[in-house]
Amino acid sequence: METREFGDIxxxxxxxxxxxxxxxxxxxxxxxxxxxxxxxxxxGDDKTLEQLRNATHxxxxxxxxxxxxxxxxxxxxxxxxxxxxxxxxGCISPGAVGYDINCGVRMMTTNLTYEDLRGHEExxxxxxxxxxxxxxxxxxxxxxxxxxxxxxxxxxxxWAVDAGYATDDDLAHCEDEGFRDDARxxxxxxxxxxxxxxxxxxxxxxxxxxxxxxxTDIYRDDVAESFGLExxxxxxxxxxxxRGLGHQTCTDYLRRIEKEHKDLLDDLPDKELAAAPAGSExxxxxxxxxxxxxxxxxxxxxxxxxxxxxVFADVFDRDWRDMEMRLLxxxxxxxxxxxxxxxxxxxxxxxxxxxxxVEREERELYVHRKGATRAFPAGRPELPPAYxxxxxxxxxxxxxxxxxxxxxxxxxxxxxxxxxxAHGAGRLMSRTKAKQEYWGExxxxxxxxxxxxxVKAQSGATVAExxxxxxxxxxxxxxxxDELGIGDKxxxxxxxxxxxx
Amino acid sequence: MGFTLRDHTADVAVEADGxxxxxxxxxxxxxxxxxxxxxxxxxxxxxxxxxxxxxxxxLLFDYLDQLIYERDVRGVLPxxxxxxxxxxxxxxxxxxxxxxxxFADVDARDVKAVTYSEMRLAETDAGWEAYVVFDV
Numbered sequence: 300m301e302t303r304e305f306g307d308i309x310x311x312x313x314x315x316x317x318x319x320x321x322x323x324x325x326x327x328x329x330x331x332x333x334x335x336x337x338x339x340x341x342x343g344d345d346k347t348l349e350q351l352r353n354a355t356h357x358x359x360x361x362x363x364x365x366x367x368x369x370x371x372x373x374x375x376x377x378x379x380x381x382x383x384x385x386x387x388x389g390c391i392s393p394g395a396v397g398y399d400i401n402c403g404v405r406m407m408t409t410n411l412t413y414e415d416l417r418g419h420e421e422x423x424x425x426x427x428x429x430x431x432x433x434x435x436x437x438x439x440x441x442x443x444x445x446x447x448x449x450x451x452x453x454x455x456x457x458w459a460v461d462a463g464y465a466t467d468d469d470l471a472h473c474e475d476e477g478f479r480d481d482a483r484x485x486x487x488x489x490x491x492x493x494x495x496x497x498x499x500x501x502x503x504x505x506x507x508x509x510x511x512x513x514x515t516d517i518y519r520d521d522v523a524e525s526f527g528l529e530x531x532x533x534x535x536x537x538x539x540x541x542r543g544l545g546h547q548t549c550t551d552y553l554r555r556i557e558k559e560h561k562d563l564l565d566d567l568p569d570k571e572l573a574a575a576p577a578g579s580e581x582x583x584x585x586x587x588x589x590x591x592x593x594x595x596x597x598x599x600x601x602x603x604x605x606x607x608x609x610v611f612a613d614v615f616d617r618d619w620r621d622m623e624m625r626l627l628x629x630x631x632x633x634x635x636x637x638x639x640x641x642x643x644x645x646x647x648x649x650x651x652x653x654x655x656x657v658e659r660e661e662r663e664l665y666v667h668r669k670g671a672t673r674a675f676p677a678g679r680p681e682l683p684p685a686y687x688x689x690x691x692x693x694x695x696x697x698x699x700x701x702x703x704x705x706x707x708x709x710x711x712x713x714x715x716x717x718x719x720x721a722h723g724a725g726r727l728m729s730r731t732k733a734k735q736e737y738w739g740e741x742x743x744x745x746x747x748x749x750x751x752x753x754v755k756a757q758s759g760a761t762v763a764e765x766x767x768x769x770x771x772x773x774x775x776x777x778x779x780x781d782e783l784g785i786g787d788k789x790x791x792x793x794x795x796x797x798x799x800x
Numbered sequence: 801m802g803f804t805l806r807d808h809t810a811d812v813a814v815e816a817d818g819x820x821x822x823x824x825x826x827x828x829x830x831x832x833x834x835x836x837x838x839x840x841x842x843x844x845x846x847x848x849x850x851x852x853x854x855x856x857x858x859l860l861f862d863y864l865d866q867l868i869y870e871r872d873v874r875g876v877l878p879x880x881x882x883x884x885x886x887x888x889x890x891x892x893x894x895x896x897x898x899x900x901x902x903f904a905d906v907d908a909r910d911v912k913a914v915t916y917s918e919m920r921l922a923e924t925d926a927g928w929e930a931y932v933v934f935d936v
Binding site for chain 2: 345350357372373375397398399420434435437490493494497498503504505540544546547549550551554557558569571573726727728729730731732755758759760775800
């Protein structure tokens with residue numbers, strides 16, 4: 300049997316691109332890494348594997364804890380991690396969702412071609428930078444009073460429709476139609492609401508961005524047609540999350556778990572894996588608060604998309620509807636959701652590893668995706684009617700110098716990953732090292748002169764920290780996803796204009 | 801006595817030391833400020849606050865969380881931190897202050913949250929040392 304060793308962790312090759320850390324000691328399940336040899340070299344280079352192994356200690360974890368091809372070290376649970384826990388006798392873990400609840404991406408298509416946009420790049424990037432709040436203290440598209448915040452948390456994108464920032468067609472092309480019915484705004488703290496009210500409709504900073512892109516490659520014509528994508532078309536990608544409101548919500552519940560469920564926390568190898576037992580009051584309250592923060596993030600991205608439509612209308616002197624600026628899809632990559640999946644169970648009906656299972660049955664699970672994207676194939680009831688027969692669009696943002704990808708949920712995703720795939724290129728180099736290696740202005744100049752990519756940022760340091768060279772090869776990440784059948788390649792895009800915080 | 805920003809694949813880590821618990825708390829906070837801004841302006845007014853928690857590590861976590869909260873609701877970059885830590889019965893208390901640099905005066909970027917990941921707070925021969933990872 301082929302094995303690879305990284306420190307005290309031995310991985311056994313199960314098959315092409317599938318590696319397993321066997322269950323031992325206090326682990327409640329084995330762990331799996333989905334990666335090529337080249338990606339595994341990067342994944343084994345930091346604490347990703349240790350964090351993945353730690354994640355298997357979560358109570359009620361089903362099948363395996365899984366690391367996607369773009370996985371890297373996070374805090375507690377690795378970025379690129381998927382862990383599904385039983386909603387009856389398992390747990391829900393804020394640490395396995397992450398601080399930026401419903402960090403995610405959306406893509407908007409247009410009927411413009413790259414040729415239509417040529418000559419307008421500078422004007423467009425300046426206008427977008429001016430119109431879309433970004434960075435620290437940049438404010439939001441909407442300044443929310445207490446009532447507005449409550450309404451957004453309770454109703455998500457339905458609030459945006461009523462307030463004139465979204466259309467019914469936008470709702471129809473958003474995960475869960477932009478609204479989590481389980482949202483409970485009363486379980487979001489006042490501190491979190493205070494932080495959110497100045498940030499409704501803002502990018503933030505770090506790796507969040509808005510990018511105007513051109514479609515360069517189509518890999519599956521029929522699926523691309525269903526998604527409304529064609530070569531040379533201009534699209535817009537928006538990547539951000541729930542801002543301070545979501546960050547505070549995660550923080551609040553980590554601390555409550557520390558105080559109220561210390562016994563469970565003491566059994567876990569990392570405090571950041573903090574989990575509330577399924578069925579506990581705290582688990583229910585966190586789930587309600589998290590769903591409210593999910594609604595907030597969808598509104599956040601919707602308001603940015605609304606501003607983007609207005610900017611395009613100004614720059615191209617046309618109504619945005621005439622440019623057919625339609626939401627292709629909006630999907631989260633930091634989230635936990637109750638979903639039904641098939642798992643192996645023991646004679647008492649508890650989820651166990653495949654080898655110990657006496658039968659398989661459908662169970663409701665909390666599927667935690669932290670830096671992983673839901674990737675459901677055709678036929679899942681959660682899919683919107685527009686994609687029910689073709690599979691869910693999955694948007695994989697690359698760095699500002701490389702391409703991004705549109706995939707569709709693959710047939711193997713339910714068996715291998717609880718219906719998930721990667722969420723991006725995955726970081727390779729630390730932010731501190733990136734600032735030593737790159738200078739923001741130089742990166743901007745080179746991208747403009749060599750690649751015709753126009754970048755504008757609040758902070759030059761952010762450009763250095765997000766330089767294309769700090770990321771893994773997104774092509775390799777997507778190749779592995781495609782070959783495993785968890786997310787199939789549909790189209791590739793290349794940046795034209797990029798704004799960031 | 802002070803802080804150093806340490807490598808972390810996706811986020812940023814601060815390693816700090818101080819002669820007292822208050823000193824190391826303030827040094828970690830100075831590291832948080834440095835993670836957001838390379839060169840904070842000398843402008844802004846000082847503000848004060850206090851935080852209570854059940855233990856020393858929890859207090860450090862809550863202190864840094866409160867600074868991030870104050871940043872967002874006051875619309876300032878907290879800088880030039882001062883802190884005093886004492887025990888009060890079953891709890892620990894930090895009395896802290898910072899200068900709130902208006903966002904308009906700085907080129908700053910977001911740090912989302914403090915984490916417990918790899919957190920270390922330990923007494924040494926020279927005082928106290930700490931290691932904290934922040935989510936960026």
